[in-house]
Amino acid sequence: MKKILFLIFYLFIFNNSVMAVIEVDITRGNLDPLPIAISPLHLESGSQDIKQGDKTIKNVGEKISQLIETNLRRSGLFNPLKKESFVQNPDIAHVKPRFEDWKLIKAQALVTGKVIVKEDKLRTEFRLWDVVAAKEIVALAFSTRPDNWRRVAHIISDKIYKRLTGEEGYFDSRIIYVSEAGLKTQRIKKLAIMDQDGANVKYLTLGNELVLTPRFSPKNQLVTYLSYFRNLPRVYLLDIETGVQEVVGDFPGMTFAPRFSPDGKKIIMSFAKDGNSDIYTMDLDSRVVEKITDHTSIDTSPSYSPDGKYISFNSDRSGLQQIYVMRSDGSNVKRITFGKGIYGTPVWSPRGDLIAFTRMHNGKFYIGVMRTDGSGERLLTENYYQEAPSWSPNGRVLIFYRETKSDSDGKGFSAKLWSIDLTGYNERLIETETDGSDPSWSSLMSK
Amino acid sequence: MTFTTALKRFLIIFSASMALTACASSVKQSGKMQGDVYTGSDTVEYLASGVADRVFFASNKSTLTTAARDTLRKQAAWMRKKKDLTFAIEGHADERGTREYNLALGERRANAAKDYLMTYGISSNRLSVISYGKERPVNSESNPLAWSQNRRSVTVKAK
Numbered sequence: 001m002k003k004i005l006f007l008i009f010y011l012f013i014f015n016n017s018v019m020a021v022i023e024v025d026i027t028r029g030n031l032d033p034l035p036i037a038i039s040p041l042h043l044e045s046g047s048q049d050i051k052q053g054d055k056t057i058k059n060v061g062e063k064i065s066q067l068i069e070t071n072l073r074r075s076g077l078f079n080p081l082k083k084e085s086f087v088q089n090p091d092i093a094h095v096k097p098r099f100e101d102w103k104l105i106k107a108q109a110l111v112t113g114k115v116i117v118k119e120d121k122l123r124t125e126f127r128l129w130d131v132v133a134a135k136e137i138v139a140l141a142f143s144t145r146p147d148n149w150r151r152v153a154h155i156i157s158d159k160i161y162k163r164l165t166g167e168e169g170y171f172d173s174r175i176i177y178v179s180e181a182g183l184k185t186q187r188i189k190k191l192a193i194m195d196q197d198g199a200n201v202k203y204l205t206l207g208n209e210l211v212l213t214p215r216f217s218p219k220n221q222l223v224t225y226l227s228y229f230r231n232l233p234r235v236y237l238l239d240i241e242t243g244v245q246e247v248v249g250d251f252p253g254m255t256f257a258p259r260f261s262p263d264g265k266k267i268i269m270s271f272a273k274d275g276n277s278d279i280y281t282m283d284l285d286s287r288v289v290e291k292i293t294d295h296t297s298i299d300t301s302p303s304y305s306p307d308g309k310y311i312s313f314n315s316d317r318s319g320l321q322q323i324y325v326m327r328s329d330g331s332n333v334k335r336i337t338f339g340k341g342i343y344g345t346p347v348w349s350p351r352g353d354l355i356a357f358t359r360m361h362n363g364k365f366y367i368g369v370m371r372t373d374g375s376g377e378r379l380l381t382e383n384y385y386q387e388a389p390s391w392s393p394n395g396r397v398l399i400f401y402r403e404t405k406s407d408s409d410g411k412g413f414s415a416k417l418w419s420i421d422l423t424g425y426n427e428r429l430i431e432t433e434t435d436g437s438d439p440s441w442s443s444l445m446s447k
Numbered sequence: 448m449t450f451t452t453a454l455k456r457f458l459i460i461f462s463a464s465m466a467l468t469a470c471a472s473s474v475k476q477s478g479k480m481q482g483d484v485y486t487g488s489d490t491v492e493y494l495a496s497g498v499a500d501r502v503f504f505a506s507n508k509s510t511l512t513t514a515a516r517d518t519l520r521k522q523a524a525w526m527r528k529k530k531d532l533t534f535a536i537e538g539h540a541d542e543r544g545t546r547e548y549n550l551a552l553g554e555r556r557a558n559a560a561k562d563y564l565m566t567y568g569i570s571s572n573r574l575s576v577i578s579y580g581k582e583r584p585v586n587s588e589s590n591p592l593a594w595s596q597n598r599r600s601v602t603v604k605a606k
Contacts, residue, residue, distance in 0.1 A: 184587035185584055185585065186583070210582060212550075212582070213547065231577065233550070253554075254577070254578055256547060256550045256551070257550070270551065272550070272551055272554040274558055275509065275554060275557075275558030277554065298552065300547045314548060316548075321507075321545070321548055342507075344545040344547075344548055345545050358545055360543070360544070384589075385542065387546065388545070388546065406587050406589040407589075409588075410586070410587030410593075413587065413589075
């Protein structure tokens with residue numbers, strides 16, 4: 001994928017010492033989403049249509065506003081108000097909002113803006129206003145390629161989210177996952193990548209061989225995954241910009257469960273030999289392989305802490321699958337889960353304070369979070385089958401996959417991607433063209 | 448006896464008989480399972496006459512049952528006669544576990560079968576191992592019987 005140059009102008013210098021009156025409380029369940037008015041971005045006269053494939057977009061301003069609205073609504077933290085109740089015209093509101101009008105419809109924040117498409121450039125200007133304090137709190141302008149309008153909407157959404165919640169957003173990000181189709185006994189699986197909202201799906205493999213568990217590098221456009229190419233299950237590295245693939249390391253057996261280190265320089269994975277799986281790392285520059293665990297049990301699903309100092313993984317050394325934490329050199333192994341049932345797929349939050357996991361107990365599967373010492377366990381969602389959580393770049397949302405039960409004819413099976421807020425609220429299906437599993441969230445692209 | 452106690456009795460007898468019917472159907476299903484290990488032959492294929500191609504495992508386990516060892520000894524006896532053939536042992540898990548752990552579990556099950564074949568004189572260079580985890584179930588239903596058929600190690604002739 002080509003890198004796209006974004007020109008961002010700060011129209012006004014922020015005065016950070018002036019605190020906005022409005023703020024979204026994200027520490028508890030978002031039961032009271034913030035009412036926000038998103039005035040359609042005004043299309044300036046003389047603006048050209050955007051041709052995208054066989055589609056023509058006449059009013060890209062409207063499209064961008066709609067996408068901002070969808071993003072903010074889906075976050076569960078905002079309540080975008082109905083446009084029918086807006087009194088002021090978008091172009092005038094962008095210059096000088098009449099705050100009394102917006103207060104009247106109970107908006108606490110207001111988004112205004114204008115766009116123009118000219119000489120193969122899309123220029124967007126947007127402002128975020130604090131309606132209660134009657135002042136502007138963000139003003140930005142972007143210039144980019146016209147077919148890049150969705151990213152403009154995602155970047156604006158992130159700016160709004162950040163200004164009103166105090167935390168980084170996650171809208172300008174992507175998800176890599178496994179697209180699934182066909183019979184359960186002979187599933188066809190392909191690597192697929194899409195925007196965080198499900199748009200722009202691209203398939204990266206053809207489905208000739210089984211592929212599993214793709215994971216993004218936190219630093220660049222590399223992805224690591226398991227492929228059964230030539231019927232030899234091995235960990236691969238794929239550059240999604242160039243399409244170049246290579247096997248990771250030269251192991252005389254199955255390698256699996258790969259993930260990147262937080263600096264993107266190493267891959268951590270399991271290597272199975274003679275019925276025993278241990279955890280290894282490989283440095284991508286020096287190609288040096290290191291054995292991290294050495295135990296007769298199954299040690300797998302490793303995940304680094306964001307500072308790179310610790311690794312969490314699951315092991316059945318106690319008899320059943322449980323979660324452990326150790327130093328990144330393999331020393332000081334400590335079991336952190338002791339609840340009933342089995343625990344697996346630990347994934348360290350990008351903020352470092354929590355580990356997300358899958359728990360199976362009494363025939364049900366749960367996605368949960370706990371502190372990194374195993375205390376404070378909270379189960380967020382219960383289902384027939386679900387596993388493999390992956391964190392949004394800001395550590396607020398988890399994406400995972402869920403499978404449905406097959407009936408006595410083996411029919412009715414499906415695999416879908418779902419997301420849920422860290423609070424346990426706002427559970428949502430992520431719509432995909434095909435069935436999907438093993439989602440992995442990228443870092444913010446514009447960061 | 449008042450009418451209500453009679454009704455209660457009827458209800459007790461009725462629910463007891465319901466429970467019996469429920470038991471009967473699960474007995475029928477577990478007729479092909481011992482504990483949670485599959486003991487039937489519905490999914491089994493044969494490498495040669497009387498030589499079953501697969502063995503079954505308990506949940507989360509890779510220990511060979513008496514029946515599994517019996518099957519593997521027959522496989523070994525047949526393999527000793529077919530010296531020019533090599534084999535792949537495919538390890539599988541059921542759908543009730545996390546994907547990555549199941550890959551490791553499938554590998555462990557296939558190796559349990561391989562090790563046993565080796566103790567009966569089959570050279571390790573005739574036996575390769577591959578795990579499919581939960582990716583290739585043989586029975587796509589979601590019930591204990593299907594899962595027991597899917598927890599397996601299958602010996603196939605290498606191409």
